[in-house]
Amino acid sequence: MTHLLAARWLFGMSLAFHIVFAAIGVAMPLLMVIAELRWRRTGEPAALELSRRWAKGVAVLFAVGAVSGTVISFELGLLWPRFMAFAGPIIGMPFSLEGFAFFAEAIFLGIFLYGRDRVSPRLHLASGILVAVAGAASAFFVTLANAWMNHPAGFQLLAGQAGEIDPVAAMFPAGWGEQVLHVLISSYAATAFAVAGIHAFHLRRTPGDPFHRTALATVLPVAMAAALLQPISGDLSARRIAVTQPVKLAALEGHFKTQRRAPLRVGGFPDVATGTTPGAIELPAGLSLLAFHDPDAEVRGLEDFPRERWPDPLKVHLAFEVMVALGSGLAALSLTAGVLWWRRRSLPTQPALLRALTWAAPAGFLALEAGWLVTEWGRQPFVVWGVLRTADAVTPVGGLEVPLVTFAVLYVFLALVTATVLRRMIRQTSAAGRSARGWSP
Amino acid sequence: MNLQLAVGATALLALVAYALSGGADLGGGIWDLLASGPRKREQRALVEQAIGPIWEANHVWLILVVTVLFTGFPPAFAAISTTLFVPLTVLLVGIVLRGAAFTFRAYDEGGVAVERRWGLIFSMSSVLAPLMLGAIVGALSSGRLRLGPAGEPLGGSMAWLSWFSAATGLLATALFAFLAAVYLTVEARGELLEDFRRRAIAAGVATFLAAATAAGLSWRESPLVFEGLTARAWSLPLHAVTGMAAVGAFWALVTRRFVLARFLAAAQATLIVLGWGASQYPYLLVPDVTLASAAAPPRTLALLLGALGLGALTLIPSLWLLFRVFKRRARVADPHG
Ligand code: HDD
Ligand code: HEM
Ligand code: HEM
Numbered sequence: 001m002t003h004l005l006a007a008r009w010l011f012g013m014s015l016a017f018h019i020v021f022a023a024i025g026v027a028m029p030l031l032m033v034i035a036e037l038r039w040r041r042t043g044e045p046a047a048l049e050l051s052r053r054w055a056k057g058v059a060v061l062f063a064v065g066a067v068s069g070t071v072i073s074f075e076l077g078l079l080w081p082r083f084m085a086f087a088g089p090i091i092g093m094p095f096s097l098e099g100f101a102f103f104a105e106a107i108f109l110g111i112f113l114y115g116r117d118r119v120s121p122r123l124h125l126a127s128g129i130l131v132a133v134a135g136a137a138s139a140f141f142v143t144l145a146n147a148w149m150n151h152p153a154g155f156q157l158l159a160g161q162a163g164e165i166d167p168v169a170a171m172f173p174a175g176w177g178e179q180v181l182h183v184l185i186s187s188y189a190a191t192a193f194a195v196a197g198i199h200a201f202h203l204r205r206t207p208g209d210p211f212h213r214t215a216l217a218t219v220l221p222v223a224m225a226a227a228l229l230q231p232i233s234g235d236l237s238a239r240r241i242a243v244t245q246p247v248k249l250a251a252l253e254g255h256f257k258t259q260r261r262a263p264l265r266v267g268g269f270p271d272v273a274t275g276t277t278p279g280a281i282e283l284p285a286g287l288s289l290l291a292f293h294d295p296d297a298e299v300r301g302l303e304d305f306p307r308e309r310w311p312d313p314l315k316v317h318l319a320f321e322v323m324v325a326l327g328s329g330l331a332a333l334s335l336t337a338g339v340l341w342w343r344r345r346s347l348p349t350q351p352a353l354l355r356a357l358t359w360a361a362p363a364g365f366l367a368l369e370a371g372w373l374v375t376e377w378g379r380q381p382f383v384v385w386g387v388l389r390t391a392d393a394v395t396p397v398g399g400l401e402v403p404l405v406t407f408a409v410l411y412v413f414l415a416l417v418t419a420t421v422l423r424r425m426i427r428q429t430s431a432a433g434r435s436a437r438g439w440s441p
Numbered sequence: 442m443n444l445q446l447a448v449g450a451t452a453l454l455a456l457v458a459y460a461l462s463g464g465a466d467l468g469g470g471i472w473d474l475l476a477s478g479p480r481k482r483e484q485r486a487l488v489e490q491a492i493g494p495i496w497e498a499n500h501v502w503l504i505l506v507v508t509v510l511f512t513g514f515p516p517a518f519a520a521i522s523t524t525l526f527v528p529l530t531v532l533l534v535g536i537v538l539r540g541a542a543f544t545f546r547a548y549d550e551g552g553v554a555v556e557r558r559w560g561l562i563f564s565m566s567s568v569l570a571p572l573m574l575g576a577i578v579g580a581l582s583s584g585r586l587r588l589g590p591a592g593e594p595l596g597g598s599m600a601w602l603s604w605f606s607a608a609t610g611l612l613a614t615a616l617f618a619f620l621a622a623v624y625l626t627v628e629a630r631g632e633l634l635e636d637f638r639r640r641a642i643a644a645g646v647a648t649f650l651a652a653a654t655a656a657g658l659s660w661r662e663s664p665l666v667f668e669g670l671t672a673r674a675w676s677l678p679l680h681a682v683t684g685m686a687a688v689g690a691f692w693a694l695v696t697r698r699f700v701l702a703r704f705l706a707a708a709q710a711t712l713i714v715l716g717w718g719a720s721q722y723p724y725l726l727v728p729d730v731t732l733a734s735a736a737a738p739p740r741t742l743a744l745l746l747g748a749l750g751l752g753a754l755t756l757i758p759s760l761w762l763l764f765r766v767f768k769r770r771a772r773v774a775d776p777h778g
Contacts, residue, residue, distance in 0.1 A: 056548060063544035066497050067537040073507050074533055077522030082592065084511050085519040089737030092512020093748060099505045100752035106497040107759045114494035115766050165738050167745075396593035397526045406534065414541055417549075424550040 006400035021065030027191035029132035083393035098141035104134035190364030192223035197361020224334035262299035270313035326367035459502035468621025470567020517735035524586035535570035575613025605662035612651035619644035669720020
């Protein structure tokens with residue numbers, strides 16, 4: 001394994017691990033607040049129970065998110081010191097602001113989780129709301145940094161050095177809004193579908209269970225709304241990169257030849273050697289329509305760009321197809337659930353729907369990981385698009401295989417343990433639920 | 442106003458805040474490892490209860506130090522990350538295991554054996570992290586960490602390791618343990634209080650010995666720190682005050698003025714970190730990287746300071762609330778406070 005590849009694996013692995021907990025940290029506080037509000041409005045004991053039980057899970061997930069995030073903030077320097085030396089003065093600001101969002105999140109989560117019996121109900125609820133806002137704010141700030149890497153702004157390049165640095169302009173590069181929106185919605189979608197899947201699974205085994213019914217009724221609307229908005233937001237993102245990063249768009253569509261009425265390719269395997277994407281189903285003029293909302297628009301293909309600026313179209317296209325397929329599937333499932341809900345005027349619990357929701361539990365997170373792979377692979381060979389090559393940013397420190405293996409073991413271990421701890425919690429929950437049903441009317 | 446100095450001072454203050462809060466949480470882990478005697482379980486329970494709701498917030502100070510460093514002094518961050526790659530990586534492993542194991546211990550429903558296993562990982566990593574942190578801080582001022590023309594670490598990846606950095610590692614460990622034990626005397630009752638009072642005094646002695654060793658070694662291994670400790674105009678007054686705080690903390694422990702002891706121990710730790718920062722001034726990484734040579738452009742520094750100020754406006758009331766909610770009961774109970 002080459003030095004550069006080891007660094008990329010280590011960093012990609014750390015982020016792929018962290019992003020799961022980060023997305024949960026963004027979305028779970030919102031779900032807990034909704035449960036809490038529901039309890040205050042309806043007085044259902046199950047809603048209070050839900051908020052408490054979710055809180056226990058969140059305490060574990062949040063801790064893993066915090067330590068894995070710490071790893072990343074150090075790894076930025078450990079693995080990419082030249083990137084940080086270059087980018088620090090330009091985009092350090094959002095990271096510093098993110099630090100305050102973390103403070104707010106950790107402080108009010110502490111109060112929300114441990115302080116239920118120590119503070120007034122109003123302060124308790126306010127803490128929950130603040131955690132939800134701070135979680136969204138940290139995602140906002142860190143995505144600004146990523147948006148800048150995709151579309152660097154706020155400085156002039158003078159002989160390889162950044163001059164005339166304007167950190168405020170750098171915080172809001174073209175496309176920041178689209179990307180922030182997409183990332184935020186994806187956090188809610190991924191988390192809500194995972195939670196919905198767990199409760200749908202238990203509802204199938206214990207039909208009518210009030211706890212799981214309440215849980216599903218709380219989380220499903222969030223999941224549905226996010227999944228229906230996600231393709232719209234994804235379309236905004238795609239149209240934005242058609243302008244700012246056309247070579248990335250070409251790679252993620254497996255589009256080699258510049259042409260008008262460019263077709264949309266579904267599936268297929270881009271082949272750099274032949275400059276074609278065999279195996280794809282081509283929808284005529286689909287790409288021109290999607291990217292520019294005009295069937296006759298010209299879409300630039302990979303061959304328009306120097307070969308050494310291409311990302312690997314095979315990896316980027318496949319990751320993109322996975323994200324879009326999963327996203328479309330979740331949107332379709334949400335529509336179905338919505339229709340069923342509307343026709344019944346109450347929470348739909350048909351076995352087939354519950355089964356589909358169970359199967360869909362991991363789909364949001366898979367889409368989220370795939371989406372990040374699209375963004376990160378699609379930016380290659382640059383770490384700061386068009387400005388700094390990844391190969392020029394990597395640390396000169398050798399022997400990266402050692403931390404790579406160490407952290408790989410650590411992440412696998414943490415993932416297994418977290419899953420075990422959560423499973424034990426959930427099992428206890430359902431046991432408690434069953435005994436509660438024994439004596440409740 | 443000198444922007445570089447202001448940002449550098451802010452980073453140092455954040456480091457002080459981390460030592461006082463996150464450092465004490467690590468110290469709590471050390472006492473978990475060293476729990477002994479008939480009240481072993483109670484000692485561990487008190488540590489767990491004391492740090493449970495606050496350690497994640499306390500931990501953010503460290504992240505703030507990192508972000509201020511890479512925004513305000515990016516080449517210094519790059520140089521530090523490169524030359525201290527090994528201890529920083531070990532520190533990270535310690536941080537990850539500490540936080541994760543602590544949480545798993547509290548929430549894993551797997552029974553006593555499982556709990557004991559997590560406790561062991563939690564407490565061992567609570568020793569590892571301050572050892573590394575102290576060694577890193579010591580190595581920064583040792584003058585042994587230098588970069589070659591291509592930004593590669595000269596002297597290999599173990600250049601940070603010396604008797605001096607070992608001594609500063611031990612110093613940080615002892616100091617954090619001291620802080621934790623002193624804080625816990627305020628929260629404990631009865632026999633448990635006596636346990637932590639004894640531990641605080643022992644850790645105070647260990648801190649003194651480690652500090653003296655580090656100071657002695659600095660004569661040979663870290664001339665700059667030695668000069669800061671001895672030869673500058675402010676050296677003597679600073680020592681005098683630090684020493685007074687230390688002696689005062691002992692006296693307060695012996696005479697059972699625990700709230701006062703907590704204040705004086707915190708003052709002592711603050712002065713040690715500030716003293717290190719002052720003797721290292723104006724270097725970030727001795728001898729090649731200074732505040733001035735590594736500073737980001739003034740506009741970035743000014744904006745960063747503005748952001749930190751705004752952040753502090755939201756942070757301080759929130760932290761105040763957090764500590765009021767979880768630490769208030771403890772304060773009322775001290776008869777001498
Ligand atoms: C639940 C997760 C999820 C789902 C269902 C989708 N996405 Fe997505 N997508 C993400 C999660 C995500 C993400 C993880 O949040 C990314 C990675 C970086 C980013 O900005 O968002 C992303 C990136 C991303 C990009 C690249 C943006 C860039 O590089 O700046 C495009 C073009 C799309 N998405 C388009 C779509 C489309 C057309 C979808 C249609 C269904 C879709 N996404 C569903
Ligand atoms: C805002 C958040 C992010 C920032 C600032 C960021 C930054 C970076 C940087 C600096 C690199 C190294 C240079 C490079 O290979 O281009 C990188 C690579 C990478 N990142 Fe991200 N990243 C972010 C989010 C993510 C997420 C959430 C994932 C999760 C899947 C991810 C996956 C990867 C992968 C897999 C690589 C390696 C790329 C490759 O091997 O081709 N990134 N990222
Ligand atoms: C788009 C990608 C990312 C998102 C959406 C995100 C979001 C979050 C959120 C919501 C949290 C707090 C909740 C939790 O811990 O579960 C968190 C924690 C953290 N993240 Fe990320 N993050 C991302 C990438 C990064 C990157 C690139 C870094 C590196 C600088 C980073 C550093 C951290 C740190 C240090 C923490 C711990 C904060 C604490 O102690 O509370 N994150 N992240």
